[in-house]
Amino acid sequence: MRRYIVKRLISLIPLLLGVSLVSFLIMHLAPGDPTAMLTDPSVKPEELLRLRQNWGLDRPLIVQYFYWLWHAIRFDFGTAYMLNRPVSAVIAERLPATLLLMGTSFAVTLLIAVPLGVLSAAKKKGWFDNLVTVISFAGMSIPSFWLALMLMLLFSVKLNLLPAGGMYDPSLQTPSFLKSAIDVALHMALPVATMVIVALAGITRYVRSSMLEALSQNYIKAARARGLFERTVIFKHALRNALLPLITLIGLSLPELFGGAFIVETIFAWPGMGRLGVAAVFSRNYPVIMGVVMFSAFLIVIGNLLADVCYALADPRIRYEKVQKK
Amino acid sequence: MSVKVKNILTIWLTIILLSAAVCGRTADLEGDLVFALGGEISILNPILSADSASSSVEGPIFNGLTKINEKLEIVPDLAERWTVSKDGKVFTFFLRRGVKWHDGASFTARDVKFTFDSILDPKVNSVRRSDYIIEGRPIRFKVIDAYTVQAVLPRPFAPFLASSGMSILPAHLLKGKDLNTSSFNQKPVGTGPFKFKEWKASDHATLVRNEKYHLGAPLLSSIIYRMIPDENSRLIALESGQIDESDVPPREVGRIKRLKRVKVYEYEALTYTYLGFNLANPIFSDKRVRQALAYATDKQQLINLIFLGAGAAAYSPSSPVSWAYESSVEKYPLNRKIAEILLDGAGWKKGPDGIRKKGSKPLEFTILVNQGNKEREKAAVILQWQYKKIGVKVNIRVMEWSAMLRILNANKDPKDFDAVIIGWSLGIDPDQYSIWHSSQYPSGLNFVKYKNPKIDRLLEKGRTTMDRESRKKIYSQLQKIIAEDQPYLFLWYPKAVVAVSERVGGLSKPGPAGLFLNIEKVFVTK
Numbered sequence: 001m002r003r004y005i006v007k008r009l010i011s012l013i014p015l016l017l018g019v020s021l022v023s024f025l026i027m028h029l030a031p032g033d034p035t036a037m038l039t040d041p042s043v044k045p046e047e048l049l050r051l052r053q054n055w056g057l058d059r060p061l062i063v064q065y066f067y068w069l070w071h072a073i074r075f076d077f078g079t080a081y082m083l084n085r086p087v088s089a090v091i092a093e094r095l096p097a098t099l100l101l102m103g104t105s106f107a108v109t110l111l112i113a114v115p116l117g118v119l120s121a122a123k124k125k126g127w128f129d130n131l132v133t134v135i136s137f138a139g140m141s142i143p144s145f146w147l148a149l150m151l152m153l154l155f156s157v158k159l160n161l162l163p164a165g166g167m168y169d170p171s172l173q174t175p176s177f178l179k180s181a182i183d184v185a186l187h188m189a190l191p192v193a194t195m196v197i198v199a200l201a202g203i204t205r206y207v208r209s210s211m212l213e214a215l216s217q218n219y220i221k222a223a224r225a226r227g228l229f230e231r232t233v234i235f236k237h238a239l240r241n242a243l244l245p246l247i248t249l250i251g252l253s254l255p256e257l258f259g260g261a262f263i264v265e266t267i268f269a270w271p272g273m274g275r276l277g278v279a280a281v282f283s284r285n286y287p288v289i290m291g292v293v294m295f296s297a298f299l300i301v302i303g304n305l306l307a308d309v310c311y312a313l314a315d316p317r318i319r320y321e322k323v324q325k326k
Numbered sequence: 327m328s329v330k331v332k333n334i335l336t337i338w339l340t341i342i343l344l345s346a347a348v349c350g351r352t353a354d355l356e357g358d359l360v361f362a363l364g365g366e367i368s369i370l371n372p373i374l375s376a377d378s379a380s381s382s383v384e385g386p387i388f389n390g391l392t393k394i395n396e397k398l399e400i401v402p403d404l405a406e407r408w409t410v411s412k413d414g415k416v417f418t419f420f421l422r423r424g425v426k427w428h429d430g431a432s433f434t435a436r437d438v439k440f441t442f443d444s445i446l447d448p449k450v451n452s453v454r455r456s457d458y459i460i461e462g463r464p465i466r467f468k469v470i471d472a473y474t475v476q477a478v479l480p481r482p483f484a485p486f487l488a489s490s491g492m493s494i495l496p497a498h499l500l501k502g503k504d505l506n507t508s509s510f511n512q513k514p515v516g517t518g519p520f521k522f523k524e525w526k527a528s529d530h531a532t533l534v535r536n537e538k539y540h541l542g543a544p545l546l547s548s549i550i551y552r553m554i555p556d557e558n559s560r561l562i563a564l565e566s567g568q569i570d571e572s573d574v575p576p577r578e579v580g581r582i583k584r585l586k587r588v589k590v591y592e593y594e595a596l597t598y599t600y601l602g603f604n605l606a607n608p609i610f611s612d613k614r615v616r617q618a619l620a621y622a623t624d625k626q627q628l629i630n631l632i633f634l635g636a637g638a639a640a641y642s643p644s645s646p647v648s649w650a651y652e653s654s655v656e657k658y659p660l661n662r663k664i665a666e667i668l669l670d671g672a673g674w675k676k677g678p679d680g681i682r683k684k685g686s687k688p689l690e691f692t693i694l695v696n697q698g699n700k701e702r703e704k705a706a707v708i709l710q711w712q713y714k715k716i717g718v719k720v721n722i723r724v725m726e727w728s729a730m731l732r733i734l735n736a737n738k739d740p741k742d743f744d745a746v747i748i749g750w751s752l753g754i755d756p757d758q759y760s761i762w763h764s765s766q767y768p769s770g771l772n773f774v775k776y777k778n779p780k781i782d783r784l785l786e787k788g789r790t791t792m793d794r795e796s797r798k799k800i801y802s803q804l805q806k807i808i809a810e811d812q813p814y815l816f817l818w819y820p821k822a823v824v825a826v827s828e829r830v831g832g833l834s835k836p837g838p839a840g841l842f843l844n845i846e847k848v849f850v851t852k
Binding site (some may be wrong): 030031032033036037038039040041042043044045047048050051054055079082083084085090093094097149152153156157160163164165166167168170171266267268269271275276279282283284 | 358360366368369374375376377448449451453455456457459506507511512526527528529530532550552553554555556558559562563565566568726727728729731732733735737750751752753758760761769770771
């Protein structure tokens, strides 16, 4: 197992290098440049040229790439244009907000989706299953921006229960930890609800079908034949096997967890990574784009690796070493 | 209680009593005013920031030597007064005494020199440098004594006074530091009515009252700027009372006006939108074609359909709110018959399919618009339809903003576009050298390749003449010639529509300078 992990980790290096080169080139080949945003009748073109020089954009592309790489391997992702701050600091500033929102949404989604999926599989084609199917498809087909605005209208404007956006109440003067935790939780309620409603359908269906597959296996028939309680059959024998594919799903969701959700963040004015990445693309803030891209690329490959490893740990049938020895 | 504190309290109380008496409402001295920002604050250093969100927050923290008033006139701020030498080359500023930085240090001439020298430093990433370089040579700033500063210009340059409103930075905190990366840029110290308190990345920033402000303590306890990128979310935040001010898009004006607790203000903004022709294109190098298109443009229809009437037709490269505006210019009133005669005369004859042709070449061009700007996208579609009536075929190409600017800014002749719908924000000074002078092509903002020796001369004369009345005459002539030439087809002046919570008082007269010009006099009621 350890050999397998080390091998996989080593194979990440060329992969990440490839990702960095390709994204660097695509980014620079796309039309537009970071100084275009500063076009203004009072700004002379030579000043924009000077800024490009200060930012090192006048050098050949390949030189720029190796300069970036040379610093990036030492975890220095450069200075963000206009913000004039290290990219790593800019990303670090947004990360907690994103993790909090995405982590909570993901956890809540799983907590609701798994029982729903299991129950509807157990009572396949029953009224409960049908109800869950209808609700989850409805949730799936609602666009998140519309749902977000409707929730805001209802809970912030009509009922005046929850704040309409942002992460903090800026008027709180030096609040205690508990108070600020409640404040953040209140601000998080609507964005989390939006994300859960939209994501619920997919995972419920996923759990349901994987549960149905498990229930059709021979060992379940055997268990039933032995006269075990239906509850034991479902929760002990079937569920553990049915949840295995969820590991992959969670592993693949890791980058999303850190990457943020642009639409929900924008509508609820949540200070997350999604907004940072999209704003950087629009303003051609190259160092920030590269930082965000590399960060997500790293998370995707690590997420995949973790999923594979956890899979092996959870399922005795999977052993990577044996496969390699053959 | 020291004498100073007593004095400040007296001034403060007087202001409160006055404002209460004037408005018949009592200011809540513990009150917060909450603004919404559509963009994100990038950096809080006025010489480095180039986005409107950052400048909004910097406004109440800093002062400049001069500022503008409701009539867009340049009036004293940190400089009590100034003189201009006879040759128009030396501006002497006499500074206000007793002004303190938020950390208690005194403001002096040293700070002024430091600020402008920093802007001129090529290593500092400031785009404002252009304002202080005249024909390749920088303006020199000299400290005469602690409260007198001189700006020595390489040659007379009238627009300089408009650039003297630049916020002044504290030399004692920044001298010898790398201005680009200094931590000052995240927690600024100024001389203004409000002190910086906190900035939470892309969530909010908070400023608090500067009790020792040299014009007396402001009435608001604090100002909060919330960053809310989505337009609909901003309106919801306004409705739910979370913010006190928001822009209102045309389609929402009716609904927002009906809301209680909110007042809607409309005023002219210092901008105009136009259809710019690439004069290097043989179709548009013929003035008759440009004039024909102007005659065929129903500007009122554009304004009615796009802004539901909230806008005004534009005819020249200036704005009715500018002191240099000339209203009697050629207006090319809607007249499709004249348009058709002009096109016939230019050799563009109608073919069997209704499209005009010269030989085998159809009268067809492409309008560029930037993606996401709904107003301009709609305008392109309406113009396409209006021009079809006179046998002109228009295609529309919607492009991402930065990619579109790349085409317009490309340093080549001719550039790769036919026509573009875009706008200019005008400065306080009427100088438009960078837009119309023939030297500003192909590198520069004269991307339509307008070349008129008469205009070149007027532009050169306008910026070197100091006397306002003489300048007014120069710019009136300039507007007449450009309106007649139609290198741009001037479309409209948009109106700013702003909703403000009714609990806010002490606003300035609605105008292009905004409603919160005197932020120290703005208050909220309980």
